[in-house]
Amino acid sequence: MKTSNFPIFTVKSDPSDAEVVSHKLMIKSGMIRKLSSGQYTWLPLGLRVIDKIQDIVRNELNRIDCREILMPLIQPNELWKESGRWSEYGPELLRFKDRHEREFCFGPTFEEVITDLLRQDLSSYKQLPINLFQISTKFRDEIRPRFGxxxxxxxxxxDAYSFHASASCLDISYSKYMKAYKNIFNSLMLDFTMVDADSGNIGGSESHEFHVIANTGEDDLLLDDSNNGMNIEIAKEKYQEENLEKIVGKSGMTLKKGIEVGHIFKLGTKYSKPMNLRFTDENSKINDVFMGCYGIGISRVVAAAIEQNYDDKGIIWPKTMSPFQVALIELDSKKNTGIREYTENIYKALKNNGVDVIHDNRDLKLGNKLADWELIGIPNILIIGQKETENKNITLKRRDEEEKREVASEFINDSSLTV
Ligand SMILES: Nc1ncnc2c1ncn2[C@@H]1O[C@H](COP(=O)(O)OP(=O)(O)O)[C@@H](O)[C@H]1O
Ligand SMILES: [Mg+2]
Known part of the structure; x- marks a missing residue:
């Protein structure tokens, strides 16, 4: 990839409405742009980060035999009436009518739709378990959209959904998702914790949340020294106490802030019963299906990762989600065609090695180019100008190191340049 066909939209000034560092840096580095309250366009650079996260998520879910589908964004209200949530779910559910006066909503979550899907095809225990997921846009009319x-x-x-013949099968599957989630957040190189949680709007018997630990998190977590614990709703129930200081006193644990990036639920028969999702068991008896559901906020993960990884120059991407592994800066090539030729050779060799590289061939000064790639947060910046072309070497500036250094041109084979 070259900047001549990959637009870079960095900006110098701070956005006026950004309260947290991730929001500020995502705008400045040109990852996202605002359309209106709580709605953002993902620019090419930001979308590459989304793609990296999705690849990791897909890979782990495939490993536990969860298969991908894609459901419609808009959902008919009949299904929500069947589950009882048309009246239960508050104003976050954006409702509207079509030209035939039929009522619909924008999907905030998909339990009703997937339960309806399964009841069309499921009849026998022989078909179970079934595990399905989708990655898609959700809409929730949040009362206070914020932080980008x-x-x-x-x-x-x-969002993933699992279907089982018994509660014990659901338990087994639930642990598999738990393990897959830990693998996902480890692969994303995030400092995270899993806590006991309550089930909120989704419902069911047991649930766990995955939080990225960050001071700007909106959720209070009660954690022990190894960061195990519970969210604050559960803590209040457990210690029969509303006051946070008193909860800390009673529990001997610490309060920390978390950003909820994932949430898993044992739904049991909460949706299958009212919506008649049933199957025939080995003894020809008809039973309700047991269900689980499992969410990850893909777009929120991007912001959460930045909250944990930045400095005064910009983002410092964990390498597994960085939009590129290498930014190759070409300098002064107008003055000297040898520079262009040498850089082009290095670029081709990097590509041949499978390195995810962007070649910055813009006509800008080193200071401006370096500032852009440090703001964008690329782990390795390689610089080639007059001096490097003469010496047949490269200047390396790692994002997490202070100083530049010279390396031999063979450095392009270094394993640190690939994920
Ligand atoms: N308004 C939002 N903006 C971005 N991500 C969200 C939003 N709401 C939920 N998510 C993400 O989707 C995941 C699953 O959602 P869920 O647990 O149903 O949401 P909530 O905890 O807000 O009720 C959450 O863990 C979070 O990462
Ligand atoms: Mg949740």
């Missing part, structure tokens, strides 16, 4: 894509109205979520 962290709490937006339109956002990208991965």
């Amino acid at each position: 894509v962290m709490r937006s109205r339109e956002f990208i979520m991965k």
Whole structure:
């Protein structure tokens, strides 16, 4: 990829409405742009980060035999009436009518739609278990959208659903998802914790949340020294106490802030019973299906990762979600065609090695180019100008190191340049 055909939209000034560092840096580095309250366009650079996260998520879910589908964004109200949530779910559910006066909503979550899907095809225990997921845009009319894509109205979520013949099968599957989630957040190189949670709007018997630990998090977590614990709603129930200081006193644990990036639920028969999702068991008896559901806020993960990884120059991407592994800066090539030729050779060799590289061939000064790639947060910046072309070497500036250094041109084979 070259900047001549990959637009870079960095900006110098701070956005006026950004309260947290991730929002500020996502605008400045040209990852996102605002359309209206809680709605953002993902620019090419930001979308590459989304793609990296999605690849990791897809890979782990495929490993537990969860298969991808894609459901419609708009849902008919009949299904929500069947589950009882048309009246239960508050104003976050954006409702509207079509030209035939039929009522619909924008999907905030998909339990009703997937339950309806399964009841059309499921009849026998022989078909179970079934595990399905989608990655798609969700809409929730949040009362207070804020922090950019962290709490937006339109956002990208991965939602998975599992279907089982018994509660014990659900338990087994639930642990598999738990393990897959830990693998996902480890692969994303995030400092995270899993806590006991309550089930909120989704419902069911047991649930766990995955939080990225960050001071700007909106959720209070009660954690022990190894960061195990519970969210604050559960803590209040457990210690029969509303006051946070008193909860800390009673529990001997610490309060920390978290950003909820994932949430898993044992739904049991909460949706299958009212919506008649049933199957025939080995003894020809008809039973309700047991269900689980499992969400990850893909777009929120991007913001959460930045909250944990930045400095005064900009973002410092964990390498597994960085939009590129290498930014190759070409300098002064107008003055000297040898520079262009040498850089082009290095670029081709990097590409041949499978390195995810962007070649910055813009006609700008080193200071401006370096500032852009440090703001964008690329782990390795390689610089080639007059001096490097003469010496047949490269100047390396790692994002997490202070000083530049010279390396031999063979450095392009270094394993640190690939994920
Ligand atoms: N308004 C939002 N903006 C961005 N991501 C969201 C938003 N709401 C939920 N998510 C993400 O989707 C995941 C699953 O949602 P869910 O647990 O149903 O939401 P909530 O905890 O807000 O009720 C959350 O863990 C979070 O990462
Ligand atoms: Mg949740």
